[in-house]
Ligand SMILES: NC(=O)C1=CN([C@@H]2O[C@H](COP(=O)(O)OP(=O)(O)OC[C@H]3O[C@@H](n4cnc5c(N)ncnc54)[C@H](OP(=O)(O)O)[C@@H]3O)[C@@H](O)[C@H]2O)C=CC1
């Protein structure tokens with residue numbers, strides 16, 4: 001685990017959940033409580049919602065020992081006690097859920113969907129809070145009678161030592177407009193969130209930025225340091241450019257959470273570093289030690305989501321009879337790194 005991030009540890013105890021905002025009566029279950037699941041779910045708890053976390057035993061025992069501390073590069077400090085966090089490894093908790101937030105890695109979506117299908121009650125709704133393009137439709141295929149929608153998570157959260165979860169980059173959540181009522185609940189829990197009709201374009205925009213995840217993993221350095229190096233930016237620009245060509249063929253116009261159109265990204269990334277740092281000043285505002293979740297996976301010897309990021313680009317390219325050589329090269333570099341990291345752990 002990365003436990004070197006810079007944030008002063010001034011703990012702000014939250015009052016017990018019942019004393020904050022009143023729950024709107026819905027029961028949320030976080031299906032796969034890791035970095036993103038805990039970040040979103042613990043905010044909901046702090047906002048007074050009823051939340052159960054379906055988690056692995058090691059996550060449960062860590063939180064039972066320490067509670068949860070949510071910190072951010074921008075200075076947030078939110079402390080929750082272990083008693084406030086309802087955690088279980090028993091999947092039957094899914095039977096009580098009105099809203100299920102799926103926050104497992106993409107490789108685990110199918111297995112989680114099957115678990116959900118064994119327990120889900122009528123009218124329960126499902127949110128996919130995952131990177132990648134096809135998680136919501138994978139869930140929907142297994143849960144055809146339930147509303148399923150995507151929520152785009154733009155920022156990075158890393159689990160640190162002693163129950164601390166640190167958000168190291170910026171942005172606001174975006175959720176499908178069909179869940180506007182849920183967006184209001186999430187907003188009232190202190191998380192910035194917008195609704196949108198064009199989630200497919202927004203998820204592709206996020207995927208364009210996620211093309212940096214493997215490069216950041218290969219670099220082995222924090223995001224700011226990697227993006228300050230023109231050689232990594234050039235590789236990212238090539239991967240994005242290649243993806244934009246494929247999306248153009250597919251008639252998809254990706255939308256990025258930035259004041260520029262996605263199509264400008266390659267040119268901006270290729271600027272000399274001193275100009276890039278000025279033009280992308282806002283984008284570079286993040287924790288100086290923030291790393292991509294893929295770098296974290298490599299550091300922990302875990303399989304990465306490469307097949308659901310660059311892998312999607314290659315799959316779509318092939319379906320059009322095209323090639324995606326830059327993305328293919330990154331995939332094979334990451335597969336090699338995964339093997340080395342797994343045999344070292
Ligand atoms: N971390 C980040 O900063 C960001 C992540 N995302 C996306 O969010 C999604 C979640 O990522 P992240 O939070 O980093 O992932 P994590 O690996 O931190 O969390 C997922 C957790 O779910 C657990 N899990 C998997 N299957 C089950 C199951 N069937 N029952 C109970 N627990 C289960 C995993 O355990 P185990 O490891 O043992 O399988 C793990 O503890 C991914 O799609 C990722 O790309 C998006 C933006 C930023």
Ligand SMILES: CC(C)(CO)C(=O)C(=O)O
Pocket residue numbers: 131153154155156157169209210211212213291292293294
């Ligand atoms: C770094 C970030 C926020 C954007 O690429 C991310 O999505 C991740 O770490 O998985």
